[in-house]
Amino acid sequence: MxxxxxxxxxxxxxxxxxxxxxxxxxxxxxxxxxxxxxxxxxxxxxASKEQIFFEVYQAENERAKRLIVSQINLDQSPKEVINQFLKSMIQTSEENPILSEWYRNTEISQIIMEHIQEPDIWQNSYVYSFLIENIKRWRETGQFRKDIELDTIIALFNALVVVDNRKEDIGSQHYPQVLELLAEMIVDGLSTET
The missing domain is CATH 1.10.10.60 (Homeodomain-like)
Incomplete structure (x- = not known):
């Protein structure tokens, strides 16, 4: 103990x-x-300050995402749900000193990326479960296309994680808008509503 x-x-x-x-x-x-x-x-x-930082970062990130998800109105359209989540996450990441290290400090980004490469770290997250649950719900309610395999839809959203992990290549000044636009385009392409 x-x-x-x-x-x-x-x-x-x-x-x-x-x-x-x-x-x-x-x-x-x-x-x-x-x-x-x-x-x-x-x-x-x-093993190091970097290891404890990563553990603190992961816990802080998960806590922030749980809080954001708990405040989302799921009666909105898929586009609004995803948009609200992304905007809240970007704002929280800018305001929280621990989470903002991901955006401000290249050394920290590299440390986090090394740990994130561990198998299934993203798939075991709360947000991943939330996303899967809602994708299924949107398909069942006819808000998302059914002619696209569920795995393909999930892969489209996984592409947003790749973008998040490559933010330096995109440029920090463009990153938030690029992420939001890509998410919007993915949802528009999956949506059955015109």
Whole structure:
């Protein structure tokens, strides 16, 4: 029990420091000092500052997405649901110091990308489940085309993740609008409403 407590204290200390001062200004010594554990204890649980940041980032990202999804009015059209989700996620990512590291810090983007390459990390997310559930619902209610295989529809939305992961290539000044336009075009192409 005490081991989980130390790991949790390190995690919470890191989260708070990343929120307060960002990735670059936070170091392992500050994390352990705030958690009231020895520096050596940190390395029992985490290989590096980068690893703990990734875990904090993932938890923060998942928390933000759950909150956003809980506030979406699912009675809207598919286009409005997807648009509302993307706009809220972009706004939250800009406002949250931990999430904004993905956009501001190339080093952090690379660290996150390395971890995201792990098999099934995207498919095991809450948003992925939310998306699949709604795609199925939109197909059943006749809002999405049925002549396109479900796997193909999912692949179209997965393309948005690829765009998200290649934001540097697109350019940060264009990224939010490109993501929103692509999502809109995908939904328009799948929609049965004219």
């Amino acid at each position: 005490e081991q989980l407590d130390k790991r949790q204290r390190l995690f919470e200390s890191a989260r708070n420091l990343f929120l307060e001062q960002g990735f670059k200004k936070t170091n392992v010594a500050a994390i352990t000092e705030r958690a009231e554990v020895a520096v050596g204890t940190f390395y029992k649980y985490f």
